[in-house]
Amino acid sequence: MSDKTFAEQHIVVTGGGTGIGRAAALAFAEQGAASVTITGRRSEPLDEVAALHPAVIPVVADVATDAGTDAIAAAVQARGGTLDVLVHNAGVFGLTPLDDLDPADVRRQFEVNVFGPILLTAKLLPHLRSPGGNIVVVSSISARLAAPHQSAYAASKAAIDSFIRSAAVELGPKGIRVNGVAPGNVQTPILATGGLSPEKITQWRTNYATKAPAARIGHPADITPWITHLANPTNSWVTGEIITIDGGMLAT
Template identity: 70%
Template sequence: MSSKVFADQVVVVTGGGTGIGRAAALAFAEQGAASVIITGRRAEPLAQAAAEHPALVPVVADVTRPEGAEAVAAAVAERGGQLDVLVHNAGVFAEIPLDDLNADEVRRQLEINVVGPVLLTGRLLPLFTSPGASVVVVSSISSRLAAPGHSVYAASKAAVDSLIRSWAVELAPKGIRVNGVAPGNVETDILGVGGVTPDRISEWREGYAATVPAGRIGGVADITSWITRLAEPASSWVTGEIITVDGGRLLV
């Protein structure tokens, strides 16, 4: 693959300070993107990520709020005013049984996982390069599985899958493609941030690989390679697809 496949392009990656988002942002930069705007609510991880490549531009923004979406739009405007790729990676996971859920927690997960992508995509829509722009949304195989203990997260990802399919049809006349990547369990810091205890994470790490036909837990690179592949011009006839990247977990 050419290192300049995204030459001169402007890319936005939400949740770009850590994990999959950070790795995806670096992959776009290394493949020639002129500017990769990385967003998040915490300044420190964004700054640390931005220090890894001069094309990375940190923007502290809560994209579940209109003012956060405006901040991202302003950053795009400062870099020529046209957007080529938008990656919705920001998300929250929480392992909470139904009898412990409350309305605030339900709203928090839905706002971050669903409302944020809706608001940001709508605000950036006038800025997309047309034709040729691409939206890639990080979903999860949880959208298609029974998910005891994290049912709201799974429901939010099922909503994300529906958005991907609906937007693919709605935005096709504008020359904008919309696709998704649905990872299986990938080792990032989302579990710890979501309140899963270290002992529980260790238990999961030891046991999960045995349930995957490929025999291992996913790595960040397994996902980022598909994010960039779906966004690149060579995939110009691919839209409305949700690529499962789970080592075969859904097959068993």
């Protein structure tokens, strides 16, 4: 028998066209969700995912803009106005060396990685099931792992970790849980879209796999089960948690 954990539930996954968001959206759909609205800035990858399951609904929207959050809210309203699970996965990465800093890169990372989840949560809060709603945020071990040229990205993820905990406390009385996952280096397009060359990406991933106790980088399939697990209604006593999934890197 198929798993119908999310039967009759309505889900939103930002950044659902590729990587972890794509895998999470399909996992929710395969576990019985009535609708899984996926968002992103480009229509092509969204349409490709939507073609894989009838429950997946693509919505072109930039979570860092008012127009984007309005479009997502309109999509939720079109599905009946009730939202059960909100997954904040959209994120951007870029190198920000302090001796050659482009302020636009810093602003963009905070707009997407921090302002987007906060503002979209506020926009969709009237639609989130209360009690019973779930928010899952995709953070990163970069929030706790210092590295050169990554101060903006790391700071944005540290900020979103703080948001997860504060939102869990604030929304707890409404019966809404807020949790996060913090992946390590995962095979997704984020490094390439962040401007790293194929050679640099290969070097980073090789170095990561060499150092991590698990001896490899991660894959979206390593992260997705934790997202759906945290969103599972049966886990009603888990909130304010950020689950590290990094092949043991932070333990080294």
